[in-house]
Amino acid sequence: MKIGIVGLPNAGKTTLFNALTRAGAETAVYPFTTVDPNVAVVEVPDDRLQPIADVAGASPTIPETIEFHDVAGLVKGAAEGEGLGNRFLAAIRETDAICHVIRAHADEGVPHPNGRVDPERDIDAVEAELTLADLERAEGRLARVARQAASGDPEAEAEREWVQRVIDALERGDPARSVPAPDGVPDAPARLQALTSKPVLYVANVDEGATDVPQAVAGRAERGGAGAITISARIEAELAELEPAEAAEMRAEMGGSESGLDSLIRAAYELLDLVTFFTAHAGAEARARSLRRGGTAWDAAGKVHTDIQAGFVRAEVIPWRDLVDAGSYAAARERGAIRTEGRDYVVEDGDVITIRH
Ligand SMILES: Nc1nc2c(ncn2[C@@H]2O[C@H](COP(=O)(O)OP(=O)(O)OP(=O)(O)O)[C@@H](O)[C@H]2O)c(=O)[nH]1
Ligand SMILES: [Mg+2]
Numbered sequence: 001m002k003i004g005i006v007g008l009p010n011a012g013k014t015t016l017f018n019a020l021t022r023a024g025a026e027t028a029v030y031p032f033t034t035v036d037p038n039v040a041v042v043e044v045p046d047d048r049l050q051p052i053a054d055v056a057g058a059s060p061t062i063p064e065t066i067e068f069h070d071v072a073g074l075v076k077g078a079a080e081g082e083g084l085g086n087r088f089l090a091a092i093r094e095t096d097a098i099c100h101v102i103r104a105h106a107d108e109g110v111p112h113p114n115g116r117v118d119p120e121r122d123i124d125a126v127e128a129e130l131t132l133a134d135l136e137r138a139e140g141r142l143a144r145v146a147r148q149a150a151s152g153d154p155e156a157e158a159e160r161e162w163v164q165r166v167i168d169a170l171e172r173g174d175p176a177r178s179v180p181a182p183d184g185v186p187d188a189p190a191r192l193q194a195l196t197s198k199p200v201l202y203v204a205n206v207d208e209g210a211t212d213v214p215q216a217v218a219g220r221a222e223r224g225g226a227g228a229i230t231i232s233a234r235i236e237a238e239l240a241e242l243e244p245a246e247a248a249e250m251r252a253e254m255g256g257s258e259s260g261l262d263s264l265i266r267a268a269y270e271l272l273d274l275v276t277f278f279t280a281h282a283g284a285e286a287r288a289r290s291l292r293r294g295g296t297a298w299d300a301a302g303k304v305h306t307d308i309q310a311g312f313v314r315a316e317v318i319p320w321r322d323l324v325d326a327g328s329y330a331a332a333r334e335r336g337a338i339r340t341e342g343r344d345y346v347v348e349d350g351d352v353i354t355i356r357h
Contacts, residue, residue, distance in 0.1 A: 001290065002067045003268045004095035008122050009113045011101045012205040012233035017070040019233065019261055022240035040068045044269045044276075045262045046288050051324045052278050052352060053286035062287040064276060066269055069095060089133050089195065097199045097271040099264075100126060104204040104214050105232070119204065120216035127175075130195040135170045138163055141192050158182045163192065170196070175224055199271040200226040203264065205233045209254065229267050231260045275349040278320060279304060282329075291347055298343035301355045311357035315341045320350045 005013045021040040043063040053061045071091045092098065102119045103112060114121065142163045148156035162182035169179050175196035181189050189197050204217045213221075213228045221228035235254075239247040240261070251259065273293050277300055280286035289303050297315035301308050318338045326332035347353070 002095045003097050003099050004069045004071045004092050005099045006071050007101035011103045013101045015233040015237050019236040019240040038070045041065050048320050049288050052280050056280035057282035058280040058286035064288045064290050099201050101203045105207040134194040134196050138167045159185045159188045202228040204230045206230045208232050236260050278352045297345040300347050308357045313356045316354040317341050318352050320352050323352050
């Protein structure tokens with residue numbers, strides 16, 4: 001799962017990215033991750049994993065990971081495809097969600113591309129480029145589906161109406177995600193691939209010690225259906241240089257408890273609308289894995305291994321809390337707390353699953 005970090009030049013994207021990289025996963029553990037200087041593979045913190053590992057007698061623990069991509073700073077006119085603009089838009093198109101960094105700190109030592117700190121104007125500037133790019137794409141799509149609809153294809157007609165509504169929304173300045181997928185054509189959004197249909201998290205890069213999301217950012221988040229958090233990118237980058245214990249001490253001194261990066265990673269993970277399930281076996285690893293919401297035991301098996309999926313017999317499922325309360329798999333089994341499920345079982349967040357194959 002990929003999250004693109006976007007924002008105006010000097011907003012603090014790379015500072016934040018560097019903090020994530022240093023705090024990030026030991027990439028060697030995740031052999032299929034290409035090593036790219038613009039990609040940070042980070043572990044998703046999950047307080048459930050260690051207790052599950054403990055009762056299962058499993059070690060080590062392997063958290064789920066997500067990728068953050070440091071997308072080049074937005075240049076005005078990106079939507080017209082000038083120079084870096086194309087690359088910028090293409091990079092965003094490949095991501096599953098957008099983390100939009102907004103300059104909200106007042107440090108005069110850091111020049112602002114537009115001369116003055118103004119979070120709302122900055123959000124507008126970035127979103128205007130994404131909206132323009134989407135408009136152009138939607139106009140092209142409209143022409144195509146209109147031709148198909150003209151031949152009397154009802155599905156094409158439903159899609160045509162939907163694309164027209166998306167265009168109307170974009171012209172009002174609303175994101176494509178504000179227009180629900182049309183009945184009967186659930187694939188229409190995937191075919192349009194609008195940038196503004198991706199979930200968004202606003203990250204207000206605030207002065208050290210500030211904790212409230214600036215009013216202007218909170219308001220925009222509310223209206224556009226986006227998430228919003230604050231972070232001090234510079235502080236996070238400095239803390240990421242320290243040993244974990246030292247960093248925790250510093251954080252406590254500054255009055256914070258949870259790492260800003262942890263909150264960011266968790267908020268970004270939540271954007272993706274996934275559920276987390278766990279696998280844990282005595283003498284082997286305990287692992288957190290993500291699955292799209294609505295995914296089945298069969299899908300979960302595929303996440304573990306294609307061979308296991310191919311040989312799927314049944315899934316043994318227990319909510320993580322019940323397993324931890326029981327104290328062991330054996331005790332949970334005695335209590336009858338472990339259910340047997342078939343391949344169509346819809347996995348719930350927090351399920352601990354053993355696939356029999
Ligand atoms: N005071 C302060 N300065 C910051 C903070 N975050 C970033 N900066 C500074 O702002 C400047 C720009 O930060 P970058 O992270 O390079 O910004 P960017 O968004 O990657 O910029 P481009 O790559 O040009 O688009 C650097 O000098 C950072 O040290 C912060 O939280 N507080
Ligand atoms: Mg940068």
